[in-house]
Amino acid sequence: MNASKRLETIVSFVKGKVLADIGCDHAYVVIQSLLENRVQKAYACDVSEGPLERARVNIESFGCSDKVQCLLMNGLDALPFDVDVIVIAGMGGLLIKEILIRGIHNVHPGTRLILSPHKDAKALREYLSQHGFVIQQEKIVKDGHFYPVLNVLFDGVSKQDLTLHERSLGTHVIKDSDYLDYLHHEKDKWKKILDRLPDPQKKDALEKIKDIEKNLNDF
Ligand SMILES: C[S@@+](CC[C@H](N)C(=O)[O-])C[C@H]1O[C@@H](n2cnc3c(N)ncnc32)[C@H](O)[C@@H]1O
Structure with a gap:
């Protein structure tokens, strides 16, 4: 499967036991995370049947079917109890924020989230910093366009005071050429x-x- 630098970066941040990829589409993140033993099992989740079918085909062809369950699900609505890493990527920051607001009661404190908005990252950082999430690290990926990838821990209580620079241009960003x-x-x-x-x-x-x-x- 062709991987973009953006998707490779997302996978590099995955670490835990059970992954849920919300809006998985092709399921690259799920498949690669399993192939690299970053998690033991995964849920490939999407709100639409078309992308979920694409995910099923790819998961099968990479021999990962025994470790993946495909879920037709809106956001985090029916997030299984055992999930400890969540990826939400390739959507706008406002949609990611809406998904979190609507479903955060299903997320355990201690869960890691890897979030990659393709726009409105500032609004997402502002929400996270005031609602029990800690942005621990960010990588800006140059891949045709500039994509932020946020490595976030949910603890349910933290508040992070971010400067305007951190809200607009990234928080704890890896200082590299990108x-x-x-x-x-x-x-x-x-x-x-x-x-x-x-x-x-x-x-x-x-x-x-x-x-x-x-x-x-x-x-
Ligand atoms: C552009 S694709 C991104 C795919 C992949 N995550 C990536 O980063 O390459 C967006 C996917 O999110 C799904 N999606 C949109 N809103 C969603 C929601 N509320 N819950 C779950 N999936 C959603 C779409 O059906 C689509 O498959």
Whole structure:
């Protein structure tokens, strides 16, 4: 199965006994996590029958059927009790947030979550930091586009005070060449925005650019 750098990074963060991949589609994360012995068993979950059928075919062809149960399920609605690692990836941050709000009562404290929103990561970080999740590490993956992959622990009680930089550009991000490219990309983006703004509205954009430059200097 062809793996993107984004999916490989998600798998590299999987560590536990029982994985649930919510919105599994092709089920690459489930299959690769089992092949690498990162978990002992897994649930491949999707809200739609089409993607779940795709998952079944792939799971069968990689000889993983005895260790995987496919569940037609909306978000975390019927999350099995034994799950200790959850992946939710390839959706917007707002949808991931909605899935967590709706189903968090099914998640045990101590559960690891690997979350990879393709947009609205700031809103997701803001929610996590105030609702019993700790963002322990992040990797920004450059894979055509820039994708954040958040390695999160749910304890049900923590509150994390994040700076604007951490909310917008990542929390405890691994400082590598992808992240360096991401900071340069964001700086260029905000410079273009700044050029188009009328003078009274330039303050926020200038602050963002200054903050990114400071982080580039500290790199
Ligand atoms: C773009 S695919 C991402 C597949 C894979 N997770 C990845 O990162 O490559 C999004 C998948 O999420 C599923 N999905 C969307 N909303 C969902 C929900 N509320 N619960 C479970 N699955 C959902 C879709 O059916 C689709 O298969």
